Amino acid sequence: xxxxxxxxxxxxxxxxxxxxxxxxxxxxxxxxxxxxxxxxxxxxxxxxxxxxxxxxxxxxxxxxxxxxxxxxxxxxxxxxxxxxxxxxxxxxxxxxxxxxxxxxxxxxxxxxxxxxxxxxxxxxxxxxxxxxxxxxxxxxxxxxxxxxxxxxxxxxxxxxxxxxxxxxxxxxxxxxxxxxxxxxxxxxxxxxxxxxxxxxxxxxxxxxxxxxxxxxxxxxxxxxxxxxxxxxxxxxxxxxxxxxxxxxxxxxxxxx
Numbered sequence: 001x002x003x004x005x006x007x008x009x010x011x012x013x014x015x016x017x018x019x020x021x022x023x024x025x026x027x028x029x030x031x032x033x034x035x036x037x038x039x040x041x042x043x044x045x046x047x048x049x050x051x052x053x054x055x056x057x058x059x060x061x062x063x064x065x066x067x068x069x070x071x072x073x074x075x076x077x078x079x080x081x082x083x084x085x086x087x088x089x090x091x092x093x094x095x096x097x098x099x100x101x102x103x104x105x106x107x108x109x110x111x112x113x114x115x116x117x118x119x120x121x122x123x124x125x126x127x128x129x130x131x132x133x134x135x136x137x138x139x140x141x142x143x144x145x146x147x148x149x150x151x152x153x154x155x156x157x158x159x160x161x162x163x164x165x166x167x168x169x170x171x172x173x174x175x176x177x178x179x180x181x182x183x184x185x186x187x188x189x190x191x192x193x194x195x196x197x198x199x200x201x202x203x204x205x206x207x208x209x210x211x212x213x214x215x216x217x218x219x220x221x222x223x224x225x226x227x228x229x230x231x232x233x234x235x236x237x238x239x240x241x242x243x244x245x246x247x248x249x250x251x252x253x254x255x256x
Contacts, residue, residue, distance in 0.1 A: 117248035120180035132173040151205040165197035200228030
């Protein structure tokens with residue numbers, strides 16, 4: 001009975017030395033060969049299969065250049081890696097403290113107190129309350145409002161087209177935020193009340209793009225809302241007492 005050939009894979013690992021630590025960057029399968037014994041000679045040359053380099057921005061990156069599935073990625077600096085890890089830990093800890101079974105009156109007045117935030121497009125930022133049952137969204141046209149790294153103040157009452165501030169009040173805590181997706185919140189199992197800002201001031205300040213090496217078009221937005229008046233769909237009005245300050249990374253994929 002003939003012996004069936006075995007599969008032999010050549011793996012390539014990239015490890016970064018960070019002070020006293022070894023940080024795994026990636027492990028890639030470069031080539032797989034069938035045979036009774038491991039091959040003693042590989043063709044083509046290993047250097048034509050994978051490489052480390054520095055891109056035009058000065059960032060280190062790895063790349064698999066051979067085979068049918070070429071791929072690669074920029075290598076995060078250690079400080080950026082630690083920032084992302086800390087952010088993820090903080091979010092997991094915050095979610096662990098949420099009472100996911102709690103139901104509240106969806107028609108209640110918004111509390112207008114928010115902590116963590118995120119963003120997308122150019123420009124859409126959302127921040128949420130600690131109990132994840134309330135969120136505020138800010139939509140602004142970066143080009144039409146000529147937003148920049150200098151803080152700019154806008155009158156909500158005069159910017160009804162290029163600037164929109166809305167508070168979303170939910171009956172129950174939200175496990176995921178769908179503001180930056182095509183999936184909405186509406187539905188019988190997810191009661192929602194919205195409050196639109198009709199007055200007040202919004203200050204917007206943007207950082208330069210490229211604050212994270214893997215997201216060259218993303219930037220940080222700092223938003224401050226003061227003296228806003230919010231109106232519900234039924235005409236109830238609530239005036240903001242304390243300023244709302246939001247800082248978020250705007251994940252602006254595919255445009256500068």
